[in-house]
Amino acid sequence: MPDENPHHEQPSGIYLISPSGAVRDPQTIELAAQRLKAMGFKVAVDRTALAVHERFAGTDAQRLAAISRALKQKHPVVMATRGGYGLSRLLSRIDWRAVADSGKTFIGQSDFTVFNLALLAQTGAVSLAGPTAVFDFGGKNVDDLTQALFQEMLSHDLEILSFETEDADPVDARGVLWGGNLAMVASLVGTPYLPRVPGGILFLEDVGEHPYRIERMLTQLWHAGVLAEQNAIVLGKFTEYRATAHDNGHDLDAVVRWLRQTVKVPVVTGLPYGHVKVKATLPVGASIGIATEAGLAHLVLQEHHH
C-alpha cells in the first residue's frame, strides 16, 4: 500500500485534547500515550482531556479552552482523544483563523469531521482525518497498517495510497480531498462550516446508520448541489447498521446503485477509512490525484518525490 520511503523526520510531539465526548476509561488514554511514545512521539495530555460534563468531555467553555491551549503548547500535532458528539455546538465560538495560524496539525475522526471541514471552510487550512487516541491506540491491539499510514502521513512520506476496490468507476482526476463522516458532513449543509469544493474528491464513511438514512443524507448533499460538482466520490466503510425485513433489498449496494444513477460523478468504493480498525490518515483540504485501474484505486498524495 504506502510507498516505503522514510526520508522525512516525523513530528516530535502530540498533544491530546477532548473536544467532543467524555472519555469513559482514563486507562485508554494512558495506553494510547504509551503507544504513541513507543512510536517515537513525545506526548502531552491536555489538563481537561478527562473532564466530564453530561455526555461531553467538559463544559463547552472547558472544551473551547482546551482547543485554545492546544494552539499555544509546543507540540506540532494535536490529536482528538475520541469522537462522540460535542464539536457541532462549538463551531461558532472557535477562532478558526487562530487555529490555522497556529501551524498545528490537527487530527481526529467522526465528530471531528466538523472541525476538519469548518477549518477548511473558514480558512482553507489542511487538517487530518485519521486515528483518534482511544479508538485506534487505546485498545487491546493497534493495527499495524493504521499505525504505519499515520506515521507516514505525519512525516510526509506517503506519496500514493492504493487500495482494492470491487467496482470503481473509471476516473483520473485531481481535486481537493475533503469529507469524513457522512452524518457530520450532512449536518453542515447550509451552514458557514461546509466548505465549497467544486472539482473536489469527496470521501465519506459512517457507522450505525441504516442504508435508507445514508441515502437520505446523500440526497441532501445531492439536492444542495454538492455531489454534482465533485470530480469523484470515494466511499469508505459503512458499518454497524442493522438491516430489517422491511428493507426488502434496499441495502447499501442499492444505495450505491441509486447514487451512480442519480449523480453522474465517478464513485470509488473500498477506501480503507471509517469506524474500522484499518484506516488511512487523510489530508482534508489537500489537493490530490485520484486514478483507478482494474480492481485498484490510487490516491496520489504527492505528485513528485522530493
Place this chain on the structure above:
Amino acid sequence: MPDENPHHEQPSGIYLISPSGAVRDPQTIELAAQRLKAMGFKVAVDRTALAVHERFAGTDAQRLAAISRALKQKHPVVMATRGGYGLSRLLSRIDWRAVADSGKTFIGQSDFTVFNLALLAQTGAVSLAGPTAVFDFGGKNVDDLTQALFQEMLSHDLEILSFETEDADPVDARGVLWGGNLAMVASLVGTPYLPRVPGGILFLEDVGEHPYRIERMLTQLWHAGVLAEQNAIVLGKFTEYRATAHDNGHDLDAVVRWLRQTVKVPVVTGLPYGHVKVKATLPVGASIGIATEAGLAHLVLQEHHH
C-alpha cells in the same frame, strides 16, 4: 381544546396515495377507508397505493405517477397512507406548480414533511401536517381528539388550538406556521426545498432520535440561521429514543435548556403533535397567531369568526 362550531361543510372526498414507504398490511388501508367513510368522506384508493419496490411503495416512477394522478382525480383531499422514507429522492421530479394549482388539500406526516415544505418553498401553497391513513385510522383504535381536530381542520371550523404546556416562554406573535419532523426539516437545509420563513412559527417533532441527535439537528438549523429568525419554536413530542448511561444527564430537557440559552427565541413545549396517537392537524404555510399564558398555549388559526 378546539372550538366547537361546525358550521362549515367538510370536504366530500379523500384520495389515498403512498408516496413513501410500502404499506405492510393492506388491511390497514381497508380499515382506514372504512373509518374515513364512517366520518362522512367518500374515499378512493390510488391504484398503486399497495405497490412494493424494495422498501418503497413502488418504484420512483410509480410513486411520481401516483402523485400526478392525485392532482387530476375528483376528491379535494389527498392523504398519504403512511410515512417511512421515499419522498426525498423524488423532490426534484415533482411539478410543484401543478401540485399548488390543483387546489387539492394534501395531508401527511413524518416523511411527508418534505412534501409540505417543498410545496411551501417552491410555491407558497399551504398543505396539512396531520394524520396518515395507516398510523391514525388503520389501527385498532382511532383517537377521538385526533379525529375531531382532523375533521374540524378540513371543514375550517377550528379557530384556536389550545394545549397544556409546562414551561412555555411568554410569546404573543403572528407568523407563518411551518415545520414537521425534525430529521426531515434538517435534511432540507441548504436545498431548494427548505422554505425561508422569517418571522415564522416553527413546529418540530421526532421519533427514535436520541437527544444528542435532536440537538445536532437543531444545531444545523441554528448555524444555518433558521432558528434565530423565527418568532417562536413550538416543540411537539419526541418519542421512542433510548437514553444511555453515557448521556449522563444530557436528556431531552437538557437539549431544550441548551436551545433556550443558545437561541433567543421563545420556545413553547407540549404541542400535541408527533408520532403519537393524539395529534393536531396543522396548516403548514398558513399565517397564524401564537400566545401563551400560565400553563397554556394557543395557536390562533383563524382571527375572526365567519
